[in-house]
Amino acid sequence: MLRYFFRRILLIVPTFIGITFITFLILQFVPGGPLEREMLKLQMGNVVSGSESGAVGSNRTGMTNIPESALKEIREFYGFDRPVPERYLEWVLNLCRLNFGKSYAYSEPVIDVITSRFSVSIYFGLIGFVLTYLICVPLGVIKAARSGSKFDLISSIVVFLGYSTPGWAFGALMLIFFGGGSFLNVFPLGGFRSDDFDNMNLFGQIYDQLRHTILPVISYLLGSFATLTILTKNSVIENLNQDYIRTAYAKGLSKKRVIYVHALRNSLIPIVTGLGQFLGILLAGSILIEKVFNIQGIGLLAYDSIINRDYPVIMGLLVFQSLILLTGNIITDFLYAAVDPRVKYK
Amino acid sequence: MKAENILEVKDLVIEYPSGRKKFLSRERLRAVDRVSFNLPAGGSLGLAGESGSGKSTVVKAIANLLLFNNPETKIRGEILINIAGKEINLANMSRSGMKKYRKLIQIIFQDSNSSLNPRFTAGKIIEEPLLYNTKLGKNERAERVNFLMEKTGLQEDVFFRYPHELSGGQRQRVSIARALSTNPRILIADEPVSSLDVSVQGQILNLFSDIQKEFNLTLIMIAHDLSIIESVCSDVAIMYLGKIIETGRTNRVFENPAHPYTQALISSIPVPEYKSEKRERIILKGDIPSIMKKPSGCVFRSRCPKAADICSEKEPEEKEITSGHYFSCFF
């Protein structure tokens, strides 16, 4: 068993190299990279300066106006003068020293950019993650135990309404109603904390943080609520039809014990299996919701850095997220073996 | 190979890789250990033994289906079939090489519910082998399907039904008709009636006897119920942990069981007859060991009421008591 997980952890290395190398390679061929951007900037500058000086020139394209030396300088600055494998190797070696390079757009070390954004995303991600499991699993079990009842029906409707509403749309709607603009002023319009957060006392800080948390978290979770609740419900119902449930009743156990001990423990198997990946998805953030609530999270950062061709940041994010997903998978396997004694890894 | 034999199995050994790894090589589990038997054309052999005795593995090897399940299976020894005087070894035959012979050896499985494709109608199921193994035209195929359905006692309306719309007995008849479609020489049936209702079992067993005569088939039947073998098969082989421990004509073996395991098996069958005195039964202790923990010497010694020191030291040789009746035991 231990050997299996040791092997799985070792396997992260080649997988990780594969993912990052392919991405690194693709980035080289995407049009609109930093080199072209610099060139465009220089060109524009040339055209503008040329017309200002009033000189009459036939070469309006400005293409040849960039001196070879400047081009070379730009290439050297971004490192594009060297072959891809060499640069990839250098990137990997730097990575080993936890040096992710410097962001083109922010002129800060990538690691600082990412960690500052990441803490925001982890905050929302973890709260959401814990909340979904705390709400959906018990809800699903109750729905299964009272399958076909009014409670089951109504909660299904609510949950599916949430499932079919896009999170960002719901968020925007909530802001209109509660964000102070047109109707009620219960929640702030967005942001992670208020500007004067540091000047508040402890209770004020907690209150402020909560006010900033509730709407985004609800929007984040709207979709996953239905999935997990229905998964739990179906899983419990399926297990309630198993032979060992009949045995449990025949032994004279109470309905409570039959459902909450016998059926639930078996039902947790598929739920636990989804845990690792679900965590990865939540931590990846959501561009649209971050945009609506003006949260400086990972989703927005990823979006901006792709638009800006901020390669070091893109690669840095890739490292973080692939590591989260890969470890998530291993955690899943581990939990699987932990909840189901029949699962044995070799 | 003797001319009258259609099948000769010689020293068949089948090994699976086990999960555990040894240094450089995988540990192997011997599911079938030096199994040999002959079957004359038109004969019928019953294979009996508890689950885990290797009987299904033997027939799957004969039908060349083992490599589908696990390509790392190792097969040694010979499985010879006699096709029009030509001798062909099917052990380790490749999938493409087997193509020519597959129609000659057909197999019927225990669970007709899961071994028939739920998306095909019964008619289609019976017709399908004809598409790939024969050059019959559409009308000839339909004719053949009708013929087979009649022979297996299926009414015409079954043709358009899907497996889930049929009863267990009807499904097993469809399986038999499907197996017969290519005119096989050898028909293998793996527990063909154990999932059927008692009152339907007899019908299917009779059907086996009928088609065996009519189609001049050689039959290999696996059954854990010895009374089924007694009523259908002329020969029997009793298996335990991958070995045949006793074999011979059915009536001889069952009237004079020589091996303690055969004796125990026979004694443990509940007899549907009223007796005022409860009869003494030989009750074996424990379960059949897993093939990973085979006892040394005689494989049966861990449960044998007669076990002595010699049994753990060496393996008993095969002995012949009456002609064709062999058993492997020191006593």
Add this chain to the structure above:
Amino acid sequence: MKNKILEIKNLSTVFYAKHSGQGKETKELIPGKAVSGVSFDVYEDEVLGIVGESGSGKSVTAYSILNLIPNPPGKIVSGEIIYRGIDLLKLSSEEIRKYRGAEISMIFQEPGTSLNPVMRIEEQMCEVFMSHGKTDRAEALKKSIELLKRAGLPDAEKRIKEYPSSLSGGMQQRVMIAMALAFRPSLLIADEPTTALDVTVQAQILDLMSDIKRENGKSSIIMITHNLGIIAEMCDRVLVMYGGKIQESANVKDLFENPLHPYTSAMIKSIPCFGKKHEGRLNTIPGMVPDIFNLPPGCKFCNRCEFKKDICEKKEPELKEISKEHFVRCHLYEG
């Protein structure tokens, strides 16, 4: 006359489903009469066999006794189950709990799926003691190990810490039996307890059940099986069920030596009996077991019966006592 411990009166249980067997699927749920109008008694210190094929209603009868019919799709529509003067079907779910697993226990066909796969044997054994009164964990564990030893589980102290999947089928059934014996029940219902097991293990389990019955004194067993051999070897009295009804009931000697119902005698003749020579073909019963959603209005067996008369299709015969304690439901014996 021996004491009655259980009296079943006019029990009818239905299952609702959309399927109508052979034909097309129906749109609405229709009731399938799994058990209709079944009445019988169980006496102290006897082994009562219920024999029948799939759909005969034998298992549904057994589950109805402890009100274990899953609802939906099943429902007990009428009847009384009187155990020591109390109608079990009138009890609330909390009240009947006191009887289940204590006064009346059950063991099942598939020991592998009848034990919870993700709970250790220990926990599944101890909870029986702990949910029927105030037993602390340590005492429950001690009693559980004792019971497992009595049920012939080797290394009980070690095995009890394991999960069911690491036990063989025979050992799993021993665990089930040990669990069922926790409170020395006066009635043990065994639903095809050996069908999933190998013959040699079947012999062990049947042997164990006989031993336990002998030791327990006045307890009774209801043995449900399709295997007439097990009936002959284990039972004192037998009910033959077909199409949800009792067709014949007799002591085991009369049933095998003088079967009255054409179904019973055809069954006895049709099964291959070990050691008995039969010339050529086996006797068979034509046709197939009727579908509970599509039962014939008259005698349930008439479509397969060689003695069928006109009346058989129209009118269902009554269960009638022909000789002492030998009942049969057949027009051959009417009038």
